[in-house]
Amino acid sequence: MKAFSLKGKTALVTGGNSGIGLGMARGLAKAGATVAITGRNAAKNERALAELNRIQPGCRGFAADLAKTDLIRSAYAEASKDMGGFDILINNAGTTIRGPAEDLTLDDWSTTMALNLTAPMFLSQCFARERIERKQGGSIIFTASLMSEASRSTTAAYTASKGGIRQLIKALAVDWAKYGIRVNGIGPGYIETDLTRPLHENEEFSAWVKKRTPLGRWGQPADLEGMAVLLASDASAFVTGQIFYVDGGWLATF
């Protein structure tokens, strides 16, 4: 299946040192891409790289705090220079700060928006400017969420940021289609990662997730590999402006 091959392609995966990002990075590397990952924690980057380099030599890690929005452009430029540019960008790094909306602080709101919405927008702009200058298309993938469609209590800032991602995907897909840059999203259901550890360690909540998910289980980072390869590759050459939910059927029922 040549159309699914990423041989000779380079990809930047933010938050690629753990969880969903690492799952997608593994998929891209297995399909032949050389992958650069980012995360704040250099030790986590190294651990992930050891694994990725066994799949595809030449993968690199870059330590960057993407919530510091004034550093986004320089973080992208450093990684891109080192890797000779990127064909694929996965905007995956994200966080959640849980709490009742009436207690939400301006800081909680700003941090969530900076990492979940502002960084993806301006990393995408860096990527697009480079691809436009080179007269080459590319693929941008955002990690969306069930909260791009619906909400759950104590998630106001997160829900707003992921709802923003949903519309940003459409806006960028429309603006950049003429340059051959496709923009799509992957919306994971409940996936077992560090971010959701408090939830899957809570027996009652975990049981509810399994009951509420038609396929009857939590998702794993490996469940994201296939969709990442599909959207990054020529196999989805006529697909842009969409979110694909990898959610075990969650959104299909209530």
Ligand SMILES: NC(=O)c1ccc[n+]([C@@H]2O[C@H](COP(=O)([O-])OP(=O)(O)OC[C@H]3O[C@@H](n4cnc5c(N)ncnc54)[C@H](OP(=O)(O)O)[C@@H]3O)[C@@H](O)[C@H]2O)c1
């Ligand atoms: N797990 C789920 O059920 C689920 C469902 C829907 C959507 N998502 C989304 O999936 C994405 C990944 O989450 P995950 O569940 O895989 O969690 P995770 O394992 O905790 O991964 C989060 C990643 O983001 C990086 N990161 C966190 N803060 C950062 C910052 N300020 N600057 C740069 N990188 C930062 C982390 O690396 P460092 O710690 O090294 O910085 C890590 O690589 C997020 O966008 C999340 O909203 C998750």
